[in-house]
């Protein structure tokens with residue numbers, strides 16, 4: 219009752235009674251015992267020849283109709299949920315029409331299609347095939363009314379499924395049919411099962427379409443609902459007894475769909491089953507750092523068949539996706555790890571999707587991907603030999619960890635044994651070979667992400683695409699996975715694009731850094747340079763330094779003046795520069811002094827700022843400010859550079875610094891490094 223108004227109980231109870239009382243009345247009307255003359259009685263009535271014929275026919279035809287619904291309905295649901303085509307809404311409405319049509323209308327429609335003089339029936343008749351008023355007609359009538367139940371149930375489940383699982387399977391080399399069989403269908407199995415049960419139930423209870431299209435011939439077309447209807451006037455007791463049989467069947471079916479733990483009913487909540495550990499303690503939950511199995515650091519020998527001989531490949535990508543404002547061109551050297559950085563929406567994932575072949579060619583028109591000199595732009599994701607690891611592990615929940623890792627090699631045609639060996643080798647590389655037998659759902663966040671990396675490595679990809687693989691992990695767990703990635707790369711250098719927002723990833727994993735801004739490359743250089751001498755605002759933020767961009771106005775020996783947005787910055791050039799060069803001025807937050815009044819004398823830069831936040835930063839306090847007119851007048855304050863100053867807590871108290879205060883940020887010219895953009 220939590221949170222529910224009490225009055226809802228009344229209509230709810232009335233509704234329940236409305237369903238239960240008529241059923242109770244039916245049950246009470248049944249004469250279980252035979253009459254005084256020894257005839258009648260429930261058992262005799264439901265075991266009469268007519269009743270058994272009708273029940274047998276109903277079960278046979280309903281099962282056949284359910285099979286037809288599966289064969290036709292599952293592909294229909296797949297097409298409706300996973301494709302787009304003109305007139306799709308209309309097609310969907312037509313498919314679901316039998317749900318709202320009176321069944322008798324369906325029967326008439328079938329008659330005019332498959333009857334003797336029907337649209338198709340008259341041609342079949344010439345061939346000696348007569349459908350109407352046969353058992354086949356019963357099955358067709360039942361299929362006609364039951365099909366939408368299966369389509370609706372499965373389409374709904376497909377629409378809510380995360381299609382990235384299928385993307386992963388494709389990048390692992392699986393063909394569409396393999397993806398369907400091994401990834402899509404297992405994931406919608408509960409919906410498929412409940413849809414089938416509902417279709418079976420609807421077929422079993424079907425009356426109107428059947429009597430119109432198939433008639434009522436005992437043993438041929440007279441199903442149980444027809445038998446009940448016909449007995450109603452001849453023998454009401456028999457009709458009631460047979461109705462009870464249908465009620466019992468309906469109860470069993472309802473229990474199968476909604477009963478506890480059965481076929482994905484509501485009480486069978488999809489919480490992943492966690493196996494206890496051998497010592498009896500519960501299996502670990504996701505993302506709990508303390509529960510990540512300690513990694514021994516040992517690296518198992520790589521047993522990939524192609525690994526030893528094959529040198530890493532070079533990658534050239536031109537990602538042009540106009541709808542997303544992305545236009546990026548990139549060359550990656552063999553075995554190089556390139557970190558792709560940038561703000562949210564900068565185009566990092568889009569770049570990765572283009573390389574993986576996960577965008578349709580219309581969306582990514584103008585894009586091209588060349589691997590080791592071979593143009594794979596038109597190749598399907600499965601043919602590119604490019605593996606993709608995303609922020610979520612996307613492990614196939616119905617498979618073990620080892621089967622997940624073996625998925626790629628199997629999809630590429632390896633035998634079971636060979637795939638298993640490759641999977642174990644890859645799991646060993648990321649330090650979780652001892653988890654091979656676990657279900658994928660029984661892993662912590664860090665273990666799952668390592669398994670996901672192993673699954674990618676097991677295919678020995680030409681290019682590894684890591685799209686924020688550590689972003690969803692706790693710090694400690696991320697460190698485990700980062701180390702695993704680092705060691706895997708050291709053991710076998712692999713051309714890699716690593717999307718990240720984390721400086722540690724750059725420092726530990728990347729050879730080179732590319733920064734994207736609004737779909738364009740704004741910085742590209744060796745990781746060490748980008749971190750120590752950032753040229754883009756994003757890289758400066760990552761490296762924890764202040765950055766102002768502009769054009770060099772004057773150069774006097776090493777001292778130069780940069781005209782930044784509405785301000786002049788004086789600094790020292792660490793490389794040869796000339797007037798007119800686009801350049802950036804970079805300075806550390808700890809070099810910034812904060813003053814309440816305009817400072818006097820010495821070659822200093824002073825920027826009027828409005829304090830935007832004050833936050834702890836190790837033993838110091840970081841004061842963030844946004845230029846506020848004066849030395850820097852930013853026309854778009856929201857886009858203006860944020861400047862940081864690191865002060866002692868005492869200085870913050872003395873200056874009474876709080877968001878909204880106007881102060882001066884002051885930095886000596888000698889502390890400002892200037893370099894070309």
Ligand SMILES: Nc1ncnc2c1ncn2[C@@H]1O[C@H](COP(=O)(O)OP(=O)(O)OP(=O)(O)O)[C@@H](O)[C@H]1O
Nearest residue numbers: 541542543544560561562563564565566567568569
């Ligand atoms: N499926 C999509 N359909 C249309 N536009 C999209 C789609 N996915 C992303 N975009 C848009 O494309 C641009 C680039 O998005 P993308 O996901 O590549 O950025 P990102 O750098 O990976 O961002 P984040 O760091 O938030 O993941 C954004 O403007 C985004 O809104």
